[in-house]
Every structure is written in C-alpha cells, then in structure tokens.
Amino acid sequence: MTRSTNQESDTLIQVFTRTPVAGTVKTRLIPALGPHRSCELHQRMMLHTIQVATNMSSNLEIWSTPDINHGFFLALSTHNQLKCQAGKSLSERMSFALNKGLKSHKKVLLIGCDCPTIDRVMLKRAFHELDSHEYVFIPVEDGGFSLIGAHTFSSAIFHNVSWGTNQVMHQIRSNLKMKKHTWYELPTLWDVDEITDYYRLEKYMPQLTREL
Secondary structure, three states: OOHHHHHHHOEEEEEEOOOOOOOOOOHHHHHHHOHHHHHHHHHHHHHHHHHHHHHHOOOEEEEEOOOOOOHHHHOOOOHHHEEEOOOOOHHHHHHHHHHHHHOOOOEEEEEOOOOOOOOHHHHHHHHHHOOOOOEEEEEEOOOOEEEEEEOOOOHHHHOOOOOOOOOHHHHHHHHHHHOOOOEEEOOOEOOOOOHHHHHHHHHHOHHHOOOO
8 A cells, every 4th residue: 555545544524514405505695596596506516515525535524414315415426425414503513523533534624515715735735734733724704614624623622602603713713722722724715605705706616606
C-alpha cells in the first residue's frame, strides 16, 4: 500500500444535508422562487458538494435528516455511504457524526451544502491544517461556518452557541479559547440562504441556477 493511499484512508469527508422535500428546504428562498424551484436548487447544491468531496477523497459519508430513504438519495452512486443524522439539535447531530468518524479516521471534515464555493483546494488545505491544529473552520459571512474539521473533538466547543444567528463563529471561538484548543480558519466564504445570495450564485456559478 502506498503512502498516499495510507494518507487517504486516514481522512474522511462528511456531507451534512437535509432530505430534498419541497417546502422544507431552502425555506428563505421560497417567497421568491417557490417551494419546487427552491428544492431543485437544494438538490443541485447537494450534488455539487458531493462531487467536490468525492474528487478530494474516496472516503465519503452523506449524513441526512430526516428521511434517508428518499428516492433522490437512493439514485446516487454514493447511496451506500448514506447515514442518518442522530440527535435533537444541530450541535448534537454534528457532534455525533464527528465523533463517529474519528473512531475510524485520524482526520474528519464535515461540510454543509449551502456554500458551493468550497472546492478541492480548500478541502486539501483544511486536511493539511489538521496536522498542526485540533480544529479547522471555514467561516461564512453571516457569522456561521460552512466547514468544521477535527482530529480530536469535544462537544464543549458547541456549548451555549446561538445557532442560526450571526454569533455562531464568535461563540465557538470563545469556547475554543476557554478550553485552550488550537484551531485554524480558512478565508471567509459566503453561503446561499437569502435571495440576494441566490443572485450572487447566479452570477458566479450560473451552472447551479440555469433554467431554474
């Protein structure tokens, strides 16, 4: 077994997403796009994220909620890597997935599907930074993050975080400092939540919005 193969077996990418059911995904876009177009965009962004992750590593898991038996997932070539998110809150679900991944891999990256500008180079850099830091993040402009990576994980970094607000990354940084963890942040990106984000996506990545 070659050195590169050994290195790859030590790494895992987890894609975090939601079942593509019209009216339940990309809800902030529904007033402008309607439930079905919003759901179609969600599916396109999922496929894009999965493709980017697959190009980086053959070790891929797709963590979804609430229904992993949806036809969209069953049609994927990666459907055998599908797992059900476990936990009541987002922090519990991410903590469960990261801890599970780190039982069999030395480094785990967990990424969402709302930030299509994440590319293979960024994923490679994130894995590299885990050689010298416990955690790595890609912050997003709205105050959250689109990627968290770890080679060791404690759910304490998510304690008292106001999810869904612009304070998420700020509060996680405070927890990291308090617990004396080391971390690295890649350049801040933008994600697609509001209609203004959609127009931005339309301009920079038209292949994801074409004929919607």
